[in-house]
Amino acid sequence: MHEARVVEKVDKSLFIDGKWVEATGGRTFDVLDPATGATLCAVADASPDDGRAALDAAVAAQPGFAALPPRARADILTGAFELLHQRIDELALLMTLEMGKPLAEARGEVVYAAEFFRHFAAEAVRIDGGYQTAPAGGSRFLVTRQPVGPCLLITPWNFPMAMGTRKLGPAIAAGCASVVKPAPQTPLTMLALMDVLTEAGLPGGAVNCITTTDAGAVIEPLIRSGFVRKLSFTGSTAVGRTLLEQCAQKIVRTSLELGGNAPFLVFEDADLDEAVEGAIAAKMRNMGEACTAANRIFVHASVIDEFGRRLAARMAAMKVGPGTQDGVTVGPLIDAAARRKVEELVADAVTRGATVLTGGSTPGGAGYFYPPTVLTGVPRDAQMCDQEIFGPVAPLTPFATEQEVLAAANDTEYGLVAYVFTNDLRRALRVAEALETGMVGLNQGVVSNPAAPFGGVKASGLGREGGSVGIDEFLETKYVGIKMN
Numbered sequence: 214m215h216e217a218r219v220v221e222k223v224d225k226s227l228f229i230d231g232k233w234v235e236a237t238g239g240r241t242f243d244v245l246d247p248a249t250g251a252t253l254c255a256v257a258d259a260s261p262d263d264g265r266a267a268l269d270a271a272v273a274a275q276p277g278f279a280a281l282p283p284r285a286r287a288d289i290l291t292g293a294f295e296l297l298h299q300r301i302d303e304l305a306l307l308m309t310l311e312m313g314k315p316l317a318e319a320r321g322e323v324v325y326a327a328e329f330f331r332h333f334a335a336e337a338v339r340i341d342g343g344y345q346t347a348p349a350g351g352s353r354f355l356v357t358r359q360p361v362g363p364c365l366l367i368t369p370w371n372f373p374m375a376m377g378t379r380k381l382g383p384a385i386a387a388g389c390a391s392v393v394k395p396a397p398q399t400p401l402t403m404l405a406l407m408d409v410l411t412e413a414g415l416p417g418g419a420v421n422c423i424t425t426t427d428a429g430a431v432i433e434p435l436i437r438s439g440f441v442r443k444l445s446f447t448g449s450t451a452v453g454r455t456l457l458e459q460c461a462q463k464i465v466r467t468s469l470e471l472g473g474n475a476p477f478l479v480f481e482d483a484d485l486d487e488a489v490e491g492a493i494a495a496k497m498r499n500m501g502e503a504c505t506a507a508n509r510i511f512v513h514a515s516v517i518d519e520f521g522r523r524l525a526a527r528m529a530a531m532k533v534g535p536g537t538q539d540g541v542t543v544g545p546l547i548d549a550a551a552r553r554k555v556e557e558l559v560a561d562a563v564t565r566g567a568t569v570l571t572g573g574s575t576p577g578g579a580g581y582f583y584p585p586t587v588l589t590g591v592p593r594d595a596q597m598c599d600q601e602i603f604g605p606v607a608p609l610t611p612f613a614t615e616q617e618v619l620a621a622a623n624d625t626e627y628g629l630v631a632y633v634f635t636n637d638l639r640r641a642l643r644v645a646e647a648l649e650t651g652m653v654g655l656n657q658g659v660v661s662n663p664a665a666p667f668g669g670v671k672a673s674g675l676g677r678e679g680g681s682v683g684i685d686e687f688l689e690t691k692y693v694g695i696k697m698n
């Protein structure tokens with residue numbers, strides 16, 4: 214489908230109580246194409262009153278939605294899964310236009326996002342309970358599980374669809390009505406998803422979507438209202454901290470998927486080709502704009518030169534350009550500020566002694582492009598070792614011993630994911646156990662899978678999304694004590 218037609222087709226209003234409505238005062242904001250900097254369209258800019266209307270709709274829908282048979286909720290998710298596959302071409306193009314990732318990656322994200330719906334369709338009909346005799350006899354314990362209640366779901370711009378379905382899938386499966394707020398850079402994909410869910414049979418009010426440029430002012434009153442029973446947030450650690458503080462006032466249950474600073478460890482016994490491919494996947498997926506992106510690449514000193522040569526050759530061969538163009542594997546960064554941050558981090562590392570093996574300079578022209586870059590000899594006090602680069606920059610640092618690299622890998626407040634490349638089984642298991650992260654990729658550069666529990670420790674978050682535990686985050690356990698004669 215043509216680009217303009219794909220954008221035109223999306224309803225740009227707020228989605229409240231199953232209806233498309235304008236924001237108060239007809240306010241809108243522009244959505245930009247990061248490949249050109251041009252405006253794609255304008256979408257509704259919700260006010261705090263609009264946010265409250267969306268929450269009211271979710272609260273009103275909650276009892277009816279919770280009462281829907283699990284099979285009916287599963288069927289909605291299955292229907293949405295099928296529609297996402299039917300519309301993959303237009304949805305991928307829409308995502309590429311507002312976010313920048315190459316079309317092939319956008320298609321991959323639609324498939325990944327749909328998989329959360331398929332996974333949680335199966336979970337919806339397997340919500341369990343229990344019946345047990347009390348240890349002293351005389352009474353019984355009946356244990357049942359109920360939806361936690363109205364949820365607030367807040368998502369970032371880097372995976373505009375998958376970060377939504379990773380929350381909406383379990384919320385719908387559990388019978389929780391919700392208000393979802395996408396990032397202002399990428400609202401169109403989420404708005405298109407509202408149409409998909411409606412067509413799949415979702416009742417009005419069960420999911421409401423608000424787009425806004427004033428997230429703080431719109432969201433805080435909702436959390437403080439006492440009607441939100443659950444917050445599920447994916448985004449930066451700084452914003453996650455603020456929201457956790459707000460949630461503390463009303464003891465709102467929270468799931469937080471926050472920032473990362475993933476270490477990528479290549480031992481001397483690793484298969485170097487496999488390690489290079491793993492590094493490309495862990496670094497270059499989404500142009501490096503992923504919480505799981507390899508942020509510090511530690512390579513044993515005996516193989517770092519060879520690893521650096523091979524990685525630089527692979528990265529230099531990647532085609533940079535608008536994600537809509539054939540053969541492009543590296544799209545633009547999300548905006549000018551994101552690119553400036555990458556430039557500054559690279560300049561800092563070079564000033565501190567790092568060597569550029571490839572890339573490292575910003576091209577002229579429109580769009581927020583930055584070339585695939587490999588730096589070697591990056592000292593551990595470089596700013597990029599402490600902060601998410603969120604760009605296509607691979608910093609290599611040598612190490613000598615397992616003990617030394619483990620200490621360096623864990624020397625961060627983050628703990629989302631780590632990657633380990635080695636052919637020594639004992640070392641692999643020893644290192645995986647010692648890494649302070651919620652996830653480890655062993656000889657593989659991508660760990661995300663809807664059927665696996667995704668999440669971090671330390672400042673990378675609370676709770677897990679996906680896997681068999683993902684639905685637990687949206688359920689309360691209720692125990693009924695029964696006296697028997």
Ligand code: NAP
Nearest residue numbers: 368369370395396428429432448449452470471472473504
């Ligand atoms: P962000 O700035 O924290 O924003 C995330 C979302 O929160 C956006 O929708 C944003 O809207 C909203 N927000 C910001 N301030 C808010 C407030 N005071 N109250 C309510 N909502 C607020 O993060 P981002 O730049 O979009 O995304 C990148 C970050 O997400 C990175 O740190 C990345 O590691 C992390 N991430 C983590 C995971 C994971 O699973 N662990 C996955 C993907 C991304 P506004 O932009 O309008 O403020």
